[in-house]
Amino acid sequence: MSERIREKLSILADAAKYDVSCASSGSNRKNNNGGVGDTGNGICHSYTEDGRCVSLLKILLTNFCIYDCKFCVSRKSNDVKRAAFTVEEVVSLTMNFYRRNYIEGLFLSSGIFKNADYTMERMLGIVKKLRLEEKFNGYIHLKTIPGASEALVTEAGLYADRMSINLEMPTEQGLQMVAPEKSHREVEKELNVVRNKSIEYNSERKLIKSVPKFVPAGQSTQMVIGATSENDKEILLTADRFYKDFSLKRVYYSGYIPINNDDKSLLPLIGTPPPVIRENRLYQTDWLMRFYGFSVHELVNDEHPDLDLDVDPKLSWALRNAHLFPVDINCADYKLILRVPGIGVRSAQKIVAARQFGKLHIYQIKKMGIAYNRAQHFIRCADSPFSLKNKNAAEIKQTILQEGQSKWVPKAPAQLSLF
Incomplete structure (x- = not known):
């Protein structure tokens, strides 16, 4: 070369x-x-x-x-x-x-x-x-x-x-x-x-x-996040419309990064660059919209126009909708099980398949690959000692944060060298 x-x-x-x-x-x-x-x-x-x-x-x-x-x-x-x-x-x-x-x-x-x-x-x-x-x-x-x-x-x-x-x-x-x-x-x-x-x-x-x-x-398409003042609701409504209208495979969210150390041209508009975790929360929400059956308005709305940066959007939704929980995994609908924090698509499928052969207990659920430390607050197994009614949403959120199960801050992006 x-x-x-x-x-x-x-x-x-x-x-x-x-x-x-x-x-x-x-x-x-x-x-x-x-x-x-x-x-x-x-x-x-x-x-x-x-x-x-x-x-x-x-x-x-x-x-x-x-x-x-x-x-x-x-x-x-x-x-x-x-x-x-x-x-x-x-x-x-x-x-x-x-x-x-x-x-x-x-x-x-x-x-x-x-x-x-x-x-x-x-x-x-x-x-x-x-x-x-x-x-x-x-x-x-x-x-x-x-x-x-x-x-x-x-x-x-x-x-x-x-x-x-x-x-x-x-x-x-x-x-x-x-x-x-x-x-x-x-x-x-x-x-x-x-x-x-x-x-x-x-x-x-x-x-x-x-x-x-x-x-x-x-x-696919890409949006720069945080260079202008749109809230998360506006961002996700735009993404949802483009998914539906143009059959997109992906919408990418790129947090605004000042391109020069002395670049202040956009700071009057946004104050400070957005935290990297916001970009991560948008991707998590996008995933819920595409694979978990959530609508935009369930995750962000006029009352909650921005995503909670402390916890992932699925957990945030569950805490705001405590009346739907605990979910009895031995009889609940697959779509509702899929909405339990800590349970993914494959785990939900395993639960539905396994319960045909008998009631599921905690030790069996743990073997299915779910994040039980998080899910335990939202499900009832055959031998569950308590239900969600024992704690309010604030207590559950604090417990999960203390366990360090949901707060993950990615490092600054870096591109590998070709040399």
């Missing part, structure tokens, strides 16, 4: 670390043309402690940008060193790193130089060259460019496993405060293109097997 390429990689990999929407599961692209790599049913990836995926070659095509978004490290007014890869350089880096087993795929984003279509054409050129010339079958996550033409976005979807476009801020009002040149309408337009094309290609494939796959791992 030449010194110039090494310098570019250092600059553009560092600039890409602020984009957290790089999960790589969900694709099933197969190596059936004698090429390089195979995504299988998802790829092998490593994570930082706060859940960020670092197994991909995660870079920007360029950190030159015509926009001046206040929260972005690549904004045109920011005094940073600029660099740009050529199409051939990105292809070469991807193939060389993959063959050395440094990475499992490519996450490619970019600043916008000249205009949206100019940038998107080069990103499309990279994925086409990888797929068609290098016969690369590894994972590719492509960030589309706001305002790019429908034709370019559609063609890119034939080569990428996942596509995403950043919503940036949870509300249009917040976006106009920090990035007046952008709009949610442009983002929605591109998300709509990908959703409609996915439906179209999937319908055709039912009749014609040779129809190519279109974004097989789906699409």
Whole structure:
């Protein structure tokens, strides 16, 4: 690797670390043309402690940008060193790193130089060259460019496993405060293109097997949290709407981080940067919405517009709804068991399956992998000595906090070095 390429990689990999929407599961692209790599049913990836995926070659095509978004490290007014890869350089880096087993795929984003279509054409050129010339079958996550033409976005979807476009801020009002040149309408337009094309290609494939796959791992978006003053209710309502309207696989939440030590441009709006634990609570709530059957208004509402940072959102909901507990695990409905703090999807399934053979006791429940120290306050087994009625919500919360079962503060995010 030449010194110039090494310098570019250092600059553009560092600039890409602020984009957290790089999960790589969900694709099933197969190596059936004698090429390089195979995504299988998802790829092998490593994570930082706060859940960020670092197994991909995660870079920007360029950190030159015509926009001046206040929260972005690549904004045109920011005094940073600029660099740009050529199409051939990105292809070469991807193939060389993959063959050395440094990475499992490519996450490619970019600043916008000249205009949206100019940038998107080069990103499309990279994925086409990888797929068609290098016969690369590894994972590719492509960030589309706001305002790019429908034709370019559609063609890119034939080569990428996942596509995403950043919503940036949870509300249009917040976006106009920090990035007046952008709009949610442009983002929605591109998300709509990908959703409609996915439906179209999937319908055709039912009749014609040779129809190519279109974004097989789906699409996602990202919101910066804490750069503007939206509360958690506004953030989650936006996420819920985008899940429903555009069939998103994921919504990512990125806590605002001042990009320079002396960067005070947003502090008049937000006071101080948001705590990292807030980002974690949003992810936990998002998980409850997608896999546990919770609605947004059950978790946040006018009375509780922000998530409790001391305890996870499932426990917070249970404490506010003490009248529903304790749950008798020997006869309660599966959906209600699933809402018990400390019981996950698999554990709830095990409980429902096991109770068919007799009443369940505490020792049996403990063997099913549940967090019993937390769940014991909300369930009744065949031999439970007490029920939730013995303690009020405040006492239960204090007990759990003292046990250290629910308060987990992740370390500051860090991206692993490629060298």
